[in-house]
Amino acid sequence: MKIYEKNNSVIVEDMKDFDPKHIFECGQCFRWNEEEDGSYTGVAFKKILNIKKEDNLVYFNNTNLEDFHNIWYKYFDLDRDYSKIKEELSKMDKYLNEAVKFGYGIRILNQDxxxxxxxxxxxxxxxxxxxxxxxxxxxxxxxxxxxxxxxxxxxxxxxxxxxxxxxxxxxxxxxxxxxxxxxxxxxxxxxxxxxxxxxxxxxxxxxxxxxxxxxxxxxxxxxxxxxxxxMEKYDTFPVDVWVKRVMEEFYVDENLSLKKIREYGINKFSNLSGFAQQYLFYYARELGIGKK
DNA sequence: ACCCAGGGTCGTC
DNA sequence: GACGACCCTGGG
Structure with a gap:
């Protein structure tokens, strides 16, 4: 991964496990919006940032190396090896394998x-x-x-x-x-x-x-x-309508309480529960899994 | 026009 | 634990 600054932008080469659409549309954040050119603009920590991915380059526009290292590196959880997480989740079962392939560029943001x-x-x-x-x-x-x-x-x-x-x-x-x-x-x-x-x-x-x-x-x-x-708590498993649907579709009986579904998820995915939940949520919502 | 659901929680029983 | 109400509005 090569990082350099150019014209009020920080450019990152060969960034793995990073797709703006997956990151911003997997339901974890609400202040990022797609621009006409396919890039995303958002606000966090009193800064305006625009992100565009082109082939093997990711452009962090309207910023500099200082903010990149002080703010965005942590915000985008760039210190974490998502390839390893995806590998572990993928081999758990065929459903998670599909969900991870679908949302391959998801990263869980560290927000305020x-x-x-x-x-x-x-x-x-x-x-x-x-x-x-x-x-x-x-x-x-x-x-x-x-x-x-x-x-x-x-x-x-x-x-x-x-x-x-x-x-x-x-x-x-x-x-x-x-x-x-x-x-x-x-x-x-x-x-x-x-x-x-x-x-x-x-x-x-x-x-x-x-x-x-x-x-x-x-x-x-x-x-x-x-x-x-x-808060970086990954041994948790938020259960909303979509996660309920996808869990009922793949893992548990219907009429199981939300609390029981949560317990099932945490038991099955343990310290990767939060990541599993996010891949499953994005997969379910984008594909409309279990919707009537 | 009418009805329903949406990243659930609260108050009440 | 289970149940209904809840502000609002886009989409069927």
Whole structure:
């Protein structure tokens, strides 16, 4: 893997296990959007980044080597050997083998805990397009302006302080629906009980989940997502409608509870559960597996 | 026009 | 544990 900077871009040669479409459309993030040229533009950690893959080159546009090493290397989990993970999962069974082949370029992002906490509270009983819209509105109305790219203005996700200053109505006007109160209550707990969301990743998975469940609007599934997508907890297995469908299709009886499906997944995939879940989710959703 | 589902959670029983 | 309600809206 060769990395170099050129004209406000960082170019990486021969990058393995990295496909922008797989990464940004496997349901782990909500702030990345496809451009007309097939590239993806997104906002994270108050930076605007554009990514385009061409043959054996990956272009990280609108950035430099310093940010690449300080921010994006960790964000895209580039230190982890996904070939090894895929190899281990592939030999478990034929279904996972197919799912891994399908989403070969997936990487699990290391996103900001606060942003992911609120984002996945919004995700409950909601659709991805609606979730993205609500998060975009919150950022546009109450987030810090961070610049313009390809003719579009971009805003950071609102800070804890800013969110805490909003009324329930202001939050709802962004399109959160009935989750407005959850967001308000959760933000209040973090701000006024001095609850440090950034210390959670230091706890073991069980304690971490226990802590997250205290927040309003955070149930078992949302807690699993927060841990997996922002706290490096990979021995967890978020079960949503799609994972339920694909698990019932390939592994378990119907009428098994969500909790039991989660236990089954963690027992079967152990410390690779989170990765397995993500390959299965992307596979199921893209192919519509189990949908009626 | 009407109905339904969407990366579930909460309150109640 | 099981059940219904829940803001909103695109798609059937």
């Amino acid at each position: 805990e606060w942003e992911i906490l609120i984002s996945f509270i919004i995700s409950a009983n909601n659709r991805i397009s609606m979730i993205k819209r609500a998060i975009e509105n919150l950022s546009m109305n109450y987030g810090e302006y961070i610049g313009e790219y390809k003719g579009k203005k971009h805003y950071a996700f609102p800070s804890i302080e800013k969110m805490n200053s909003l009324t329930q109505e202001q939050i709802r006007e962004c399109g959160t629906g009935f989750r407005d109160q959850y967001i308000k209550d959760t933000t209040f707990i973090i701000k006024n009980d001095n609850e440090d969301i950034y210390k959670y990743k230091n706890l073991d998975t069980d304690m971490c989940k226990k802590g997250l469940l205290q927040f309003c609007g955070v149930g078992p599934k949302v807690a699993d997502c927060i841990m997996l997508f922002s």
